[in-house]
Amino acid sequence: MADTEHTLPGALPPTPPISAKSLLIQHHPHHVQQDYDHTMDVDGMSSEKFEQMFERKRKRRESHNVVERRRRENINARIDDLYALLEPQETKPSRGTILQLTVDYVRDMQAKHYDQQQRILELEAQLRQQI
Numbered sequence: 001m002a003d004t005e006h007t008l009p010g011a012l013p014p015t016p017p018i019s020a021k022s023l024l025i026q027h028h029p030h031h032v033q034q035d036y037d038h039t040m041d042v043d044g045m046s047s048e049k050f051e052q053m054f055e056r057k058r059k060r061r062e063s064h065n066v067v068e069r070r071r072r073e074n075i076n077a078r079i080d081d082l083y084a085l086l087e088p089q090e091t092k093p094s095r096g097t098i099l100q101l102t103v104d105y106v107r108d109m110q111a112k113h114y115d116q117q118q119r120i121l122e123l124e125a126q127l128r129q130q131i
Contacts, residue, residue, distance in 0.1 A: 076095070083098045
């Protein structure tokens with residue numbers, strides 16, 4: 001009998017070996033050692049190109065973090081503005097509750113506005129009848 005591999009039907013083929021450097025890059029890109037030479041690595045990318053790519057990604061991530069922080073701060077500031085318009089509460093409610101209370105308040109004001117517009121129309125009609 002020949003020396004053959006025994007595999008189960010439908011089993012995946014064995015994966016090729018991965019270098020330690022590739023594992024390090026895949027799982028901990030911020031821990032890449034700086035003492036390797038500038039030859040081509042496993043993926044066909046020089047270490048210099050890898051460093052440039054990594055630096056671009058880091059800058060893009062930092063920029064995104066700043067933008068996201070500003071967005072959250074802006075949202076929180078607007079929620080605080082809405083809270084200031086509501087009737088005072090014993091304790092400050094959650095952001096979701098503040099938004100719900102604000103929606104309820106706006107709907108209530110819309111209903112009152114509609115009722116007042118209807119009342120104005122009624123009074124104008126009464127004035128026309130009296131003239």
